[in-house]
Amino acid sequence: MFRKKDLLGLKDMSAEEIISVLDHAAGMKEAFVGGKPLSLLSGKCVTTLFYENSTRTKNSFETAARFLGARTMSVTVATSSVQKGESLIDTGRTLDALRTDAIVIRHSMAGAPALLAANVKASVINAGDGMNEHPTQSLLDLFTMRDKFGTFKGLRVVLVGDVKHSRVARSNIWALSRLGAETVVVAPCTLIPKGIEELGCEVSYNIEDALIGANVVMGLRIQRERQKAGLFPSLSEYNSEFGITAERLYGICENAIVMHPGPVNRGVELSGDVADCENSVINEQVTNGVAVRMAVMDILVGGR
Amino acid sequence: MGSILIKNGTVIDTTETVADVFIEDGKIMRVGDCSGVRADKTIDASGKFVLPGLVDMHCHLREPGFEHKETIESGAYAAVKGGFTSVACMPNTDPVIDNPALVRYVSVRGEEAGYARVYPIACITKGQKGAELSEMSALKKAGAVAFSDDGKPVTDSGVMRNALEYARTFNMLIIDHPEDPAVSGDGVANEGANATIAGLRGINRAAEEIAIARDIVLAESLGAKIHIAHVSTAGGVELIREAKARNVKVTCETCPHYFCATDEEILSYNTNAKINPPLREQSDVDAIIDGIRDGTIDVIATDHAPHAADEKNREFDLAPFGTVGFETALSLAYTYLADAGNIGMTDIVRLMSHNPAKLLGLPVVYVKPGAMADVVVFDPAREWTVRADELSGKGKNCLYDGWILKGKVTNTIVGGKIKC
Numbered sequence: 001m002f003r004k005k006d007l008l009g010l011k012d013m014s015a016e017e018i019i020s021v022l023d024h025a026a027g028m029k030e031a032f033v034g035g036k037p038l039s040l041l042s043g044k045c046v047t048t049l050f051y052e053n054s055t056r057t058k059n060s061f062e063t064a065a066r067f068l069g070a071r072t073m074s075v076t077v078a079t080s081s082v083q084k085g086e087s088l089i090d091t092g093r094t095l096d097a098l099r100t101d102a103i104v105i106r107h108s109m110a111g112a113p114a115l116l117a118a119n120v121k122a123s124v125i126n127a128g129d130g131m132n133e134h135p136t137q138s139l140l141d142l143f144t145m146r147d148k149f150g151t152f153k154g155l156r157v158v159l160v161g162d163v164k165h166s167r168v169a170r171s172n173i174w175a176l177s178r179l180g181a182e183t184v185v186v187a188p189c190t191l192i193p194k195g196i197e198e199l200g201c202e203v204s205y206n207i208e209d210a211l212i213g214a215n216v217v218m219g220l221r222i223q224r225e226r227q228k229a230g231l232f233p234s235l236s237e238y239n240s241e242f243g244i245t246a247e248r249l250y251g252i253c254e255n256a257i258v259m260h261p262g263p264v265n266r267g268v269e270l271s272g273d274v275a276d277c278e279n280s281v282i283n284e285q286v287t288n289g290v291a292v293r294m295a296v297m298d299i300l301v302g303g304r
Numbered sequence: 305m306g307s308i309l310i311k312n313g314t315v316i317d318t319t320e321t322v323a324d325v326f327i328e329d330g331k332i333m334r335v336g337d338c339s340g341v342r343a344d345k346t347i348d349a350s351g352k353f354v355l356p357g358l359v360d361m362h363c364h365l366r367e368p369g370f371e372h373k374e375t376i377e378s379g380a381y382a383a384v385k386g387g388f389t390s391v392a393c394m395p396n397t398d399p400v401i402d403n404p405a406l407v408r409y410v411s412v413r414g415e416e417a418g419y420a421r422v423y424p425i426a427c428i429t430k431g432q433k434g435a436e437l438s439e440m441s442a443l444k445k446a447g448a449v450a451f452s453d454d455g456k457p458v459t460d461s462g463v464m465r466n467a468l469e470y471a472r473t474f475n476m477l478i479i480d481h482p483e484d485p486a487v488s489g490d491g492v493a494n495e496g497a498n499a500t501i502a503g504l505r506g507i508n509r510a511a512e513e514i515a516i517a518r519d520i521v522l523a524e525s526l527g528a529k530i531h532i533a534h535v536s537t538a539g540g541v542e543l544i545r546e547a548k549a550r551n552v553k554v555t556c557e558t559c560p561h562y563f564c565a566t567d568e569e570i571l572s573y574n575t576n577a578k579i580n581p582p583l584r585e586q587s588d589v590d591a592i593i594d595g596i597r598d599g600t601i602d603v604i605a606t607d608h609a610p611h612a613a614d615e616k617n618r619e620f621d622l623a624p625f626g627t628v629g630f631e632t633a634l635s636l637a638y639t640y641l642a643d644a645g646n647i648g649m650t651d652i653v654r655l656m657s658h659n660p661a662k663l664l665g666l667p668v669v670y671v672k673p674g675a676m677a678d679v680v681v682f683d684p685a686r687e688w689t690v691r692a693d694e695l696s697g698k699g700k701n702c703l704y705d706g707w708i709l710k711g712k713v714t715n716t717i718v719g720g721k722i723k724c
Contacts, residue, residue, distance in 0.1 A: 087614070087618055088618065088619060089618070107619070108621075109619040109620065109621040109622070110502055110503035110504050110573070110620065111502065111503075111504075111573030111619065111620045114572075114573055115573065115617075115618065115619060129503065130621070131503035131504070131505070132502060132503025132504075133503065167503060170500075170501075170503060193499075193500040193506070194495050194496050194497065194499070194500055194506060195496050195497025195499075195500045195501075196497075196500055198497040198500070199500070199501065
């Protein structure tokens with residue numbers, strides 16, 4: 001079993017450690033879907049510390065923590081106040097003094113969870129840091145893929161969208177390459193970060209080529225401000241070249257499952273019919289997210 | 305003034321010879337056999353190097369305005385601990401050094417401290433705003449040794465053109481911080497695989513190379529001289545090499561961190577590895593060393609950039625750029641350049657003492673009778689582990705914390721006085 005104080009990212013985890021979390025999450029999902037709350041974390045306190053807005057991830061963690069019997073605390077800090085407000089380290093020490101057992105942190109800056117982890121006694125769970133990692137999102141993606149295919153060996157996973165700014169892409173590439181899947185990232189060159197191949201993926205600028213033989217097609221969120229920053233000329237041109245549409249899937253990989261970390265920009269990353277099609281597992285991903293986060297919290301906090 | 309006898313060291317300036325060095329009245333009086341000479345203080349330099357004092361043409365002493373990071377006194381003391389007898393400090397203080405009174409203030413504070421000689425570099429433009437030229441003649445008369453808006457580039461090519469020509473009137477050097485901010489944007493690390501792995505925003509090498517190319521073109525078309533600060537990329541070295549081959553009056557410096565470290569250092573979010581320009585890749589390190597070997601790079605400067613602990617111990621994106629460098633520069637140059645067989649010790653003297661002195665119009669010290677007694681004793685056999693918290697300056701933000709280096713400064717003599 002995976003035994004560390006913190007979950008900061010998947011780049012530091014072995015295939016065995018990842019699999020052990022997924023195995024543990026299977027039991028958690030059964031309890032969660034069956035509506036049978038657990039008491040594995042009774043008497044424990046889990047704090048969410050979010051420096052970026054995120055309703056779904058925060059709710060997912062809080063649901064998971066409460067389902068395990070933990071108390072939850074929530075600290076929301078507007079990103080704009082980071083520079084003038086209390087330092088991250090001081091905030092962390094305050095939470096330690098409040099006897100929290102785990103801090104779930106979302107931060108706009110890469111490495112912030114590592115900095116926090118080095119300065120607090122509580123377990124730190126990275127709920128997304130800048131462009132670095134979003135390990136629990138990737139774990140829920142992996143859980144969903146394994147649920148559908150039973151294995152990662154030989155799976156072709158195509159990630160389409162803003163790879164450059166995506167922590168979801170990075171965590172998934174780290175994990176999938178270790179688990180024996182084949183990962184392809186697809187985007188215009190301006191949205192591909194330099195050297196991404198070294199994480200263990202192929203790069204393609206053509207979605208139709210990339211989709212050949214795909215088992216999983218995952219859309220990555222396109223933020224409107226990237227267009228304003230000049231990385232692509234318009235959302236409509238993005239969609240016409242890189243949008244995941246039923247026509248593109250049909251005849252190439254129509255049996256592939258369609259995933260998205262959410263929230264979906266319909267008509268940008270995915271067409272509406274794809275988001276709602278029977279191969280779309282977007283809502284299952286949300287349920288699996290709770291299971292995976294229960295597993296992570298139980299592993300990190302339950303035994304301490 | 306007490307006399308000093310440095311016995312039996314290997315004296316290195318343009319040549320290497322074993323000799324005694326006798327210092328009196330602030331001057332080197334005798335070099336050779338001094339067995340009959342009595343001195344107030346004797347230093348046994350057997351097995352050690354005796355070098356001209358080092359000259360750093362690029363450092364930040366932070367005073368006035370940022371005394372919590374470093375003061376002129378603490379910085380000048382750290383400088384002599386590293387073998388620097390003269391340092392030229394950048395004007396990006398608060399207020400910036402753009403008027404004669406502030407130039408004199410820095411000089412006076414340096415004299416009061418009484419460690420390394422402190423020479424102010426003044427701003428190219430008023431307020432470092434990149435628009436109107438500073439009063440270069442008045443600043444020169446007050447004691448400025450060069451002009452730079454370091455920390456910021458002069459992005460307006462028209463302003464830089466005027467600066468180069470106006471400075472030429474007074475035979476003063478312009479030192480440019482080469483960076484196109486439209487390309488570097490809000491990057492915090494070298495754009496490449498390691499920034500991608502860490503999820504940090506990249507600074508493309510083009511940001512530096514565009515500015516170097518612009519500066520070369522300006523210098524070439526105007527027949528003016530220019531000095532490029534902290535060159536870090538292979539492409540930058542090549543641009544300067546080609547320009548020198550065409551006799552463009554361009555000179556440049558690099559810093560120890562660009563020949564001994566790569567952007568792998570950022571993978572752990574070590575904010576002491578957050579430096580501008582950023583640490584690059586191994587191929588750049590190799591190209592910097594090639595540039596040092598073939599003379600393309602004229603100077604090794606420290607870009608000593610002290611910061612307070614709390615400023616560095618935070619999110620990588622929020623930490624300020626820079627590492628301290630005075631107390632490690634000569635050991636790094638010895639370890640990675642001389643001991644590694646890339647260049648000889650006479651080259652190190654040229655790069656770290658003679659060339660920067662010439663560029664700034666300061667006295668050039670040879671270890672010869674009659675010379676100003678700015679002398680360093682360096683023990684090449686001494687291996688030591690860098691401990692950031694044991695450094696002498698106020699800023700402990702040291703990239704090299706925990707590194708094992710070869711060779712250490714044992715004594716620094718400024719104007720005939722032992723400073724450490």
